[in-house]
Amino acid sequence: MKKESGFTWKLGMFVIIGLILFIGTIYFVGKQKNLFGNTFHLKAQFKTVSGLKEGNHVRFSGINIGTVNGIELITDTSVLVDLIIKKNVQKFIKTDAVARIGYDGLMGDKVLTITPGTGNAKTVGDNALITSKSAVEMADIMNSLKTSVDNAGIITGQLAEVSFKINNGNGALSKLISDDGFSNSIKGTLINLQASTDQFAKFTTNLNNGALSSKLDSTMSNLQSGTKGLSDNMDAVKNSFLLRGYFKKQKKAEAKKKADLKKAADLKKRNTLKDRINLKTKDIPNHSNLNAKDSIKQ
Amino acid sequence: MLISLKNIFVNAGHVTLFTGRFFKEVLRPPFEIKEFLRQCYIIGYKSLPLVAITGFIMGLVLTLQSRPTLAEFGAESWLPGMVALSLIREIAPVITALICAGKIASGIGAELGSMKVTEQIDAMEVSAINPYKYLVVTRVLATTLMIPVLVVFADAIGIYGGYVGVNIHSDLNMFRYFQQVLDSLDFLDIIPATIKTFFFGFFIGLIGCYKGFTAANGTESVGKAANEAVVAASLTIFIIDMLAVQITDLFF
Amino acid sequence: MINEATNIKEPIAVDTTVPVITIKGLYKSFGKDNAVLNGVDLTVRKGENLVVLGKSGSGKSILIKCLVGLVTADTGEIKVFGTDINTLDNNELNAIRVRIGFLFQNSALYDSMTVRENLAFPLKRHSKKLSAEEVEAAVIEALDNVGLPDAVDKMPAELSGGMRKRIGLARTLILKPEIILYDEPTTGLDTITSREISELILAIQKKNKTTSIIITHDMACAKLTGDRLVILKDGVIDAEGNYEALEKSDDEWVRSFFI
Ligand SMILES: Nc1ncnc2c1ncn2[C@@H]1O[C@H](COP(=O)(O)OP(=O)(O)OP(=O)(O)O)[C@@H](O)[C@H]1O
Ligand SMILES: [Mg+2]
Numbered sequence: 001m002k003k004e005s006g007f008t009w010k011l012g013m014f015v016i017i018g019l020i021l022f023i024g025t026i027y028f029v030g031k032q033k034n035l036f037g038n039t040f041h042l043k044a045q046f047k048t049v050s051g052l053k054e055g056n057h058v059r060f061s062g063i064n065i066g067t068v069n070g071i072e073l074i075t076d077t078s079v080l081v082d083l084i085i086k087k088n089v090q091k092f093i094k095t096d097a098v099a100r101i102g103y104d105g106l107m108g109d110k111v112l113t114i115t116p117g118t119g120n121a122k123t124v125g126d127n128a129l130i131t132s133k134s135a136v137e138m139a140d141i142m143n144s145l146k147t148s149v150d151n152a153g154i155i156t157g158q159l160a161e162v163s164f165k166i167n168n169g170n171g172a173l174s175k176l177i178s179d180d181g182f183s184n185s186i187k188g189t190l191i192n193l194q195a196s197t198d199q200f201a202k203f204t205t206n207l208n209n210g211a212l213s214s215k216l217d218s219t220m221s222n223l224q225s226g227t228k229g230l231s232d233n234m235d236a237v238k239n240s241f242l243l244r245g246y247f248k249k250q251k252k253a254e255a256k257k258k259a260d261l262k263k264a265a266d267l268k269k270r271n272t273l274k275d276r277i278n279l280k281t282k283d284i285p286n287h288s289n290l291n292a293k294d295s296i297k298q
Numbered sequence: 299m300l301i302s303l304k305n306i307f308v309n310a311g312h313v314t315l316f317t318g319r320f321f322k323e324v325l326r327p328p329f330e331i332k333e334f335l336r337q338c339y340i341i342g343y344k345s346l347p348l349v350a351i352t353g354f355i356m357g358l359v360l361t362l363q364s365r366p367t368l369a370e371f372g373a374e375s376w377l378p379g380m381v382a383l384s385l386i387r388e389i390a391p392v393i394t395a396l397i398c399a400g401k402i403a404s405g406i407g408a409e410l411g412s413m414k415v416t417e418q419i420d421a422m423e424v425s426a427i428n429p430y431k432y433l434v435v436t437r438v439l440a441t442t443l444m445i446p447v448l449v450v451f452a453d454a455i456g457i458y459g460g461y462v463g464v465n466i467h468s469d470l471n472m473f474r475y476f477q478q479v480l481d482s483l484d485f486l487d488i489i490p491a492t493i494k495t496f497f498f499g500f501f502i503g504l505i506g507c508y509k510g511f512t513a514a515n516g517t518e519s520v521g522k523a524a525n526e527a528v529v530a531a532s533l534t535i536f537i538i539d540m541l542a543v544q545i546t547d548l549f550f
Numbered sequence: 551m552i553n554e555a556t557n558i559k560e561p562i563a564v565d566t567t568v569p570v571i572t573i574k575g576l577y578k579s580f581g582k583d584n585a586v587l588n589g590v591d592l593t594v595r596k597g598e599n600l601v602v603l604g605k606s607g608s609g610k611s612i613l614i615k616c617l618v619g620l621v622t623a624d625t626g627e628i629k630v631f632g633t634d635i636n637t638l639d640n641n642e643l644n645a646i647r648v649r650i651g652f653l654f655q656n657s658a659l660y661d662s663m664t665v666r667e668n669l670a671f672p673l674k675r676h677s678k679k680l681s682a683e684e685v686e687a688a689v690i691e692a693l694d695n696v697g698l699p700d701a702v703d704k705m706p707a708e709l710s711g712g713m714r715k716r717i718g719l720a721r722t723l724i725l726k727p728e729i730i731l732y733d734e735p736t737t738g739l740d741t742i743t744s745r746e747i748s749e750l751i752l753a754i755q756k757k758n759k760t761t762s763i764i765i766t767h768d769m770a771c772a773k774l775t776g777d778r779l780v781i782l783k784d785g786v787i788d789a790e791g792n793y794e795a796l797e798k799s800d801d802e803w804v805r806s807f808f809i
């Protein structure tokens with residue numbers, strides 16, 4: 001009988017500590033959830049939500065004030081997003097506030113930001129529909145980048161035309177250059193000038209219709225697909241079962257990190273930030289290089 | 299070929315009957331409460347040191363291994379959350395279950411196997427004591443209830459291991475660390491992972507008992523029963539884990 | 551334990567009219583070509599000690615395992631206390647099993663329990679009304695019967711083979727069954743202990759009016775305890791009679807058991 005009570009208390013202790021750990025965790029996690037105890041709903045309509053997901057954060061003036069509760073297609077071109085927002089910020093959101101979908105950090109997670117309206121508008125009500133600005137898509141950025149590159153192409157083309165005309169044309173400038181009345185000393189200089197212009201012409205023709213321009217173009221598109229690849233990778237990482245839940249809450253951690261940065265402006269943390277920027281600039285060209293090699297093979 | 303196929307079906311039938319018998323007998327008195335508690339003690343309390351050591355090492359190693367990658371992204375501050383999540387969702391349940399498959403399933407397999415071989419099970423039967431109830435029901439119940447508790451310990455100790463790991467490279471106080479861990483946790487991380495540990499426990503006990511209870515005569519079948527119990531239980535753990543993750547993914 | 555050792559068994563008043571165990575046409579085979587029992591017919595009467603002889607592997611153990619439903623016979627009728635055990639469900643079978651004691655050939659002590667727990671294990675489960683003191687008293691008494699009162703706190707692993715056998719016997723007797731099936735009760739014991747065990751079997755028969763089947767290779771035990779002897783050969787009962795009759799049998803093979 002002595003032996004029996006000997007193991008009973010150990011077993012009891014074992015089970016009770018286990019239960020306390022479990023219930024304690026549940027309690028604290030539950031407490032965290034209930035921070036959003038009092039909430040209200042807002043709605044916003046978008047053409048595209050660019051991958052916004054349920055559970056993504058809603059930010060107002062850079063503060064997390066709620067989460068995306070539901071996303072619903074209402075017509076073939078519009079999506080209704082339902083937001084749960086803390087009650088105590090309702091008074092700051094005016095009827096002319098604007099919802100936008102943006103990026104949250106490097107990982108490419110989406111966040112819905114609400115920009116405050118003007119002070120004299122009325123406060124939003126429950127379930128109100130606020131205006132929205134279409135999301136800035138990565139693809140759009142890349143498209144506009146491409147247009148700039150195209151424009152540069154046209155400009156260099158025109159420049160080439162001009163210099164060609166200077167060389168061989170019959171215009172006033174050309175006459176001036178070829179006039180016998182000019183002194184021979186200038187002529188020597190002009191020969192030099194002509195040689196360099198020739199080279200410039202060669203360069204610009206190349207640039208205009210040759211390899212360089214298209215190379216630049218393909219670099220841009222590679223850059224685009226490279227970035228997309230990175231974002232895909234990140235999506236894959238996010239979707240992998242292990243880390244999925246983790247990334248869902250990364251913004252929480254991110255917000256905390258920012259707060260930390262603000263608070264403690266120590267060097268170490270600045271270095272981390274620098275690393276991050278370095279990574280951004282370092283990593284993307286790597287990708288495009290790889291892709292460029294592939295496209296050459298093809 | 300046909301015979302081996304038939305054997306598979308016969309075995310599956312036996313396992314199903316054996317499992318069905320558990321649910322039939324678990325609710326029917328008399329209950330062997332004392333033996334159940336004794337098994338809980340052996341399975342739960344006595345496995346704690348092993349589980350604690352593995353849990354601590356898993357937490358520590360996971361932290362040390364994840365740190366460089368996260369540091370590259372400048373995301374070292376995510377380390378506590380990431381370690382906690384990996385531990386709670388996946389690593390602690392699976393590693394604990396595998397350890398218990400090695401320790402408990404084989405132990406049960408060998409114990410019941412040798413009882414079978416030395417006619418102790420027959421002896422119970424002829425003295426009109428239901429050996430299934432006394433041996434199987436108590437053990438399966440004990441593993442079903444104790445493995446989850448062990449996993450909670452592994453979680454806690456693993457997260458503490460993570461704290462030690464984080465502090466090797468940086469200086470983070472305990473309170474902030476656990477704050478970050480709790481911040482990153484969600485019910486969705488805890489509840490499905492906990493539910494699956496009950497299944498791990500159930501199958502560890504059931505497979506150990508089945509292999510032992512159905513051991514052939516002869517001492518070499520004791521070793522075989524223990525060995526087969528470990529193999530089958532480990533495999534089952536992975537299969538259940540895969541199913542659990544898929545189901546969780548489907549619904550949430 | 552027993553006051554007077556006797557060389558030749560005194561005839562005991564056997565109630566020959568009431569058969570307690572009836573076996574008719576019992577067949578049992580393992581696989582296709584290992585037929586162990588090939589139609590055993592056997593009747594055991596109330597209060598009788600039946601000794602079963604036979605070469606090793608002739609199926610003696612299987613025969614008594616069939617009686618308690620540990621082994622299911624292929625065909626054949628086994629009646630215990632007048633009911634065919636093949637027709638019973640688990641509860642009814644258990645009701646009969648409580649009335650039968652079974653001494654295993656290898657003792658089959660529960661390794662994880664002490665001797666005390668081994669003995670108390672069936673007792674606590676079948677006589678729920680007993681207090682802890684009564685259980686303890688019964689345990690001590692049963693151990694006294696087999697001459698091992700000091701072993702009460704030992705684990706089975708700490709006992710010798712002969713001691714295990716006697717503890718097994720004590721565990722069988724503690725429930726005071728009406729039928730006892732002894733599978734080689736004296737094998738592995740020295741001659742003195744063997745004799746004591748045989749006398750114990752005899753004393754139990756007298757005291758409790760038990761019916762017993764005793765499987766043995768020990769002719770001294772057979773001579774002392776057996777009211778009637780049968781010899782199992784090729785899966786059937788080959789010879790039957792009391793000790794003196796079989797000893798003087800015409801069959802040389804039967805006589806060879808008694809040399
Ligand atoms: N589970 C089993 N599977 C296959 N064959 C078995 C099994 N149990 C017993 N046998 C066979 O049945 C036969 C009889 O076995 P049993 O144990 O009854 O012999 P026995 O007469 O008691 O011998 P011994 O005197 O040595 O104890 C043996 O030949 C054995 O090979
Ligand atoms: Mg035998």
